[in-house]
Amino acid sequence: MSRPVNPWLASKGLLYDVVFQAADRRSDVQLLQQHEESARIATADWELVTGWMMPQTMLHSPGSTVMDAAVRLRQQNLMDRLLNWYIDVVRSHFVLHGLPAIKNPNIPGILSDLYSVGNGVKRVLATLCDASRHYLFPIPFLYVDDTHKVDRLARTRFRHSLNAMIDIALSDHEFQLMAHMLVEHHLAACGKQDENEMVDDQGEAHRLALLAAIREQIDLLEVQDRMERIVAEVYHKFMPRYISQKYARIWEQEQSVEPLMVELKNLIYGPISRCISALIRRDEFLEARLYEFATECLVKLGVEEMFDIVIYFPDSTPALGYLKTCMRTQEHRAQLVAAFQNACQARLLHCGANTSDIISFYMSTIRAFKLLEPRGVLLDKVSRSIRRYLRDREDTVKCIVNGMLEVEDANTGDLSELSKELASASSTQSAGSVDDNDYSDMNWVPDPVDAAPDFRNKRSSDFIGSLLSLYDNKEVFVKEIVVVMANRLLDLQNYEIEREMMHLELLKVLFGEADLHNCDVMVKDILESKRADANIHDPTTVAAGTYPVADIVHASMVSKLFWPAFRDEDLALPPFIEAQLDRYSAKFSILKSARKLSWLKRLGSVDVTLELEDRTLDFTVSPDRASLIYLFQERPTYTLDELKARLNMDETATRRAVGFWIKNDVLKEDETCSDRYILLERAEQTKKKVLLDDAAESSVQTAEEKATEEMRIYWSYINGMLTNIPALPIDRIQSFLKMLIPKEVGYSRNLDELRDFLTVMVAEEKLECVSGNYRLKK
Template identity: 30%
Template sequence: MSPLLFSLENHEGTHVHVSHGVDSYWPFKRTFRTIILSFLPPSFADTLQAVLKKTFSEAAQSESRLAIANALDQMGILIDFKSLINLAIDQEIERHVMETCPRIRDQHMLPELRNWFNDRVKTWMTDIFGKGRRSVQWYNYLLIYVFASLFEHYMLKVLCDLRISELFEIIVDYEDKTHPLPVLQDLKDCLARTGQRKELVKGLRESTIKRLLQPGAATSDILQQYVSTIKVLRFLDPPGVLLYGVAEPIRRYLRERPDTIKIIVANLIPRKKKKKDKDAMDEDDDGSDDEDKDEGVLLDDQNEPAPIQANEEIYEDYTDPAWQPPANDAEPGFRAQKTSDIISTLVSIFGSKDLFIKELQISFGQRLLAITDGNYDEEVHNLEVLKIRFGDTPLQICDVMMKDLTDSRRTDQHIQDRVQSALHPTIISRHFWPSMPRSTLQLPGQLRELQKIYENEYQVQKQDKKLKWLPNMGTVELTVQMDDGRETRVTATPLQAAVIELFSDCPQWHVEQLAERLGKLDITSVALALMFWQSQGVVQDLGAHLFRLRETLDETAQNTESAPAATEYGLGVAAESPEEQGSVEVYWSFVRAMLTNLGQLPTERIHGMLRLAPGPNPTPEQTLHFLESAQREGLVEFRDHLWSLLRR
């Protein structure tokens, strides 16, 4: 190897030529760099990073970047601070993404970020590693144009992490039924580049369990979130691997909720819009519509109804040219299935259609019995849709229900032609309809006479059949006439009508006497019926569980205890003083009757009905405190924003 000449100039200006082998250059350079780095203070790295970040944030500092890079390059230590430079770039990328992208969901952010990356990051890297560097040029351009893809990958990762942390809120706000949100398209593109699918599944599962699958969340809200989750994850991952990983805890939790099937079924049949009765609006004066909340629109598929797919139906058509194997991150239990609609997915929560069909029959029967104008066209259409989904055979019982109503109206018309009766019963087949609530109620007076007359006429037409009345069901249109000329027109329940009928025989009744006379009924149910007539100004409370007919308006009602004391019947809620115990017992008797007869109720509904109870009207805060006290006593429970009675 030929020698290499170095020319050095001493302090006297004389040139000294030193001849060394070429192999001595690299040890000399390493020694020189070591000496330079050893003289740098410990704070040099932090100071250099701060200077680099400052030049990064200011677009007009290209000359400053060049000067810094030239100085480092001349000292031969530019490459020694490459990791520090990379860290500065990463921090600036993260800062920019976190400043510009959070909570922006109505526009695509990736094009804007890529433009920023090309204008700022690549320009910055070119100034540091490219322009005017005396070191090997191909290495510098490799850093700029090849390693730039690594920084772009980091930018996509930061954006993907941000969107994964926001995904739960994105799903909550997801409403678009036709086009996905721009933020979802950005997330989908990021996932394709960064492969953070496991992070998405883990993050969304944790957020869902922590923020949604809680006892205080309403079942309808959980179902709505689940439906939105299905739509969002199907867009991000059509094969369903992401959905399979996220949905399992939701499905398991919904199986444990007792009202899940009921709410899903309520959404399978479109809810008929009907005007609320004015008297009912007056009775529930708080204006809430809590009974309809669980029947909100969950299922908004725009496609035609299709048959429900079985949960175990596996779709592995290997002859399909478009078939692809499951993704590498698919969980062991994952199997590719046919793309089903939302309803099929919800039905598959329980693995069988039998539970839904049974609940469908109950819901369909209740809807039919609620129709009073004889127009069943809408229900016939709904039944046809249900047959498409569940098949004809499971819903044959619903056909029998429809036939019963048609035959019932025909029979009633024949009887009305023979005897003009104010009674228009709905006659149904005992073996084909769902079980109806039973009661020992015995209708008195003219109500009982109407039943006997109708029953005798029915026996003439249907000699091989016998009517068995359900006196607790139905409605009664009443006109109550008082001595002072007042007339009160109401739509009452049979129990309420029976209570006021007895007042026509005797103007004054004790609650226990009414309960005994009407068939040994629950005393709180009778007290609730008395409360209804008291709100209409028909009866008044005399105290000591005694009520009398209010014939004239000048009679002053006494606001004393009218409902039976709770302690007399083995019930009680803690009160803070003996004076409050009387009101607490009255309140509890009415709350117990409400929850027994009406089922689960929200706090607002209970408060609205307690205002009709004898005694001082409780405030909303007092009502809530009272219910919480009853909960501590183990008398009621609060779940899905509804209060229910604990059976003991």
């Protein structure tokens, strides 16, 4: 049979199995008695030592009795069991007495004062330090032998257990909140000190002394890692907020980047470094890591603001300065490109933005990114989507040309800055030229690793060349330049063409003289017209039987072959104007024998003075508008049909002319009769809304209008084709035209030109497009 030798030893896991095989075996009985005696002695020693070690007992050095009992427990190999018991007792005591003692009686949210928060943290740490010293007190007496492996392991085990309890205590929400508030308050104080709000050295000394006292408690408790995590978390929240407040939209603060960067570095290497070093362990790379994170925050802020930085350039140059200083890695560059492209798609590249605004933004983008990264790799990446969108806009070429020639157009916006850049761009490069790498350049460096495969480095930062390179063929600009130049020359008064000649010379450098030959001829026509007009109005050259020409008529003689196609409409002018034109023509025929003038009556401008009952108004208008208002001298009211018949104009042009005078309070529409207009001898307070655009028409046809007119000769073929086959897609129409049109007529139009013409026919309601198929309008 078997039985436990001693209940107490059995409860501690020390079981003895004694087998009695015979009653007369005296040696076994003696052995059992010896074990029982040892158990009684061990129990007395255990009670003596544990009574002294209980945490409730006042701390005092153990007497010789306690130490002798501890020696006997060691001899019986019970020290490990004693340590386990003590750890359990300490844990229970800490839960019952330690944790309630460190609870803050106040709500941490009301601790807004720096020193009250610090004192709260100190009180918690002081309580934990007292508990740690109290619980550690018996260990050095019982496990004193450093050379003994068991003692060393015992001290280490107890220290780990104690650290675990302290770590649990410091994980308390209230303490975490107070610790975060403490670090945040001190960092905020450093930021205010940088802003000269707190420059008291004595105040900083008090703050550092408080942190140093807390640091001593942290070292005693061996919880440096936990405090380092708290400091890191607070700093990672504080610095982005500080950077945003200090550096966001700095172009509105009129500050330069150098002082700001110096201030940031002094702040980090000064107050912030001293604050953090007083609280946690310091190493030689602390300031460098703190400053590196601050620059990361600066880069993030610059990436977020890059779209606005470009908009406000050059006022935003300081922001580009700090971004250039801090942006060092390929990851930063990739983030900048992605964020800028997303902002462009969301805020710029959509149908609600004017083309002129997109071009202006593109020019600012070129300047800003060239300053940020002179190599142009970032510019190449971010500008691709803008360039692609501009190419798809129909009025891009017109806007660019109007800007270069300083044409004021309400539809294309103000791009007069292009004219200022035309001279500098013309002096450095020609259209379409690209500056490749110069292999004789001793300062040459390879392209950055993030450059696109088709990236080509351009030394020049001018954006005239960048705008002209939007299209592979420069003929689209040449055609528009001819049209704009023609309009400019025909709108001139007093034949003053100095500005046009200057622009033409600059454009020749970009496009070449051969491409602008027509413009040369147009300028010479105006110069020749000036001389001819002076001779016609010279009273000494009036021939016998002829009448002098009034000074109110001046004409420009144009060479039909070199000017764009004109709008050929025979406007009915007032009789006295017609008489002056006949005199002008007769005098011209005398000066230029065998040549005759053919008047384009819709072109030009007229100075008009209206003398009404209560006011006198002066205008400079087109001939059709002047002729229309002249009719109201005969009677005060006309219908639309009457005006059309008298002026020989179509309905759209007549309504546009009437709308101009309604807008200027000269005419009004009769409320009792539709399409009847009345002259306002006296101004009225209420204004009638003008539905039609009253902008003046261009004097010459645009390239698109000319192409449409040339395509009209094929309308009969398209009409007959769709009569036989009710509906056809555009590619079938293109194929049939190439097959059916005779060679003497010829057909060489591409698919895009045919599509544009069919779109015009749809607008004129001659065709309709259903599911991609065109058919005749019913």
